Amino acid sequence: MSFDVPSDRRYLESHEWALETNGTVRVGITDFAQDELGDVVFVELPDEGESVTQEGEFGIVESIKAVSDLYAPVAGEVVAVNEALFDAPELVNGDPFGEGWMLEIDPDDAAELEELLSAAEYEDQIA
């Protein structure tokens, strides 16, 4: 089984991705992670304005069979939350790198992104 690992973004070992666009960092979980979890039924996310720390918990994703913590790839302030997931958590399964995004963070230090895994490194991890 092979999983999508887009090369335009960086990754955490705990299976979150981070994509920088126009100074903010969009965050979600990977294709591998959604497949491991199975049918996502519930996502709990922070409110806009809350701050998160790098590799700190920012929420949970729950599937029929399991519950999993979510970790922030970079520290900063939450500037947007994907509220569509509250009514349609299955977007995380259907489009984990697109419509299934979870947060946008205004990073305290964008250089933190460089500490994350590259697509190739993450691909090795899940191989």
Place this chain on the structure above:
Amino acid sequence: MPLQTPPLRGIHDERGAKFTEFGGWDMPVEFDSIRTEHTAVRTEAGIFDVSHMGQIHVTGPDAASLMQRLTSNDVTRLDVGESQYATITDEDGVILDDTVVYRLPDEDGDATYLFVPNAGTDEATHERWIEFRNEWGLDATVDNRTDEYAMFAVQGPAAPELVEDVIDGSVADRSRFEAEYAAIDGVECWTARTGYTGEDGFELIVPWNEAERIWSAFDCQPCGLGARDTLRIEAGFLLAGQEFDPESNPRTPYEAGIGFTVALDTEFVGRDALERIERDGVEEKLVGFQLIDRGVPRHGYDVTNTDDRVVGTVTSGTMSPTLEQAIGLGYVPIEYAEPGTTLRVVVRGQSKKARVEPTPFIDTA
């Protein structure tokens, strides 16, 4: 200890199944997705590999007596081709295991039984039967045949049709819990109208070496233990190790809501204790509940009353794919057991409102 593998491990792997350890066995937990598999069983049909279930065969002049004295139900009510749900209890009436006892055709004129202990308990159960047989000086042969048989469950409203299409003979007139030997694609199987999903369907006990032939005779959704769990929770059925466990969660059949498996007019290990409990009543009871607030209850979470005092524990919980509601099972003091009672479940440190619901949660076959 290495995991035991079902005979079709390779075939399931090729089909893309994910696996999990269950009772010492390496079993398929998910083929496509729990929701897909669950829905197939509720609306059409699905097939499960449940080869982790044990098979113990008991025959001989005292077979009926041995079965009667070690299981809680009344085996003398079984004619050939009938089966019953029963528990195996200790002297205190605590459930050691739950099982289905099938009466096979007589062998050499003696009543003969096959019963199905849960995954990983077959060896201890076999020993228990041998020990008591010897202690009581009974004349019965007890064979652990777990390694000789695969077991499949074909479940769902369309399951009887699927079985009818491939079986030699007809199952149309077969009642629930009726069973017989019948050939499927030329292979003789023990075919029983039983199951663990709340749907109509059949369980097939098939020779280990012929497993692939039987499995591939059914063109329906393959299902893993994940969907088996969500289906049985909706049906309010017990899972060994969760709703009862002699060490971590010792429970009597009355607490577990399966008093109907206890035949107090028979003699069996645990009977006297159970008679007292039946007379005095239980202090705690297994109930179903639904979460009103957002969240999903999971095994081990605390159940509290509305004053936040811990009164019980969640034994099983899930997001019900049929109801799209978070549901669970757990033991609570009887004063909280009435359907409609408000309770709270502590989900990852947050108290969530819950309501006691009657089980099964769904309409069952």
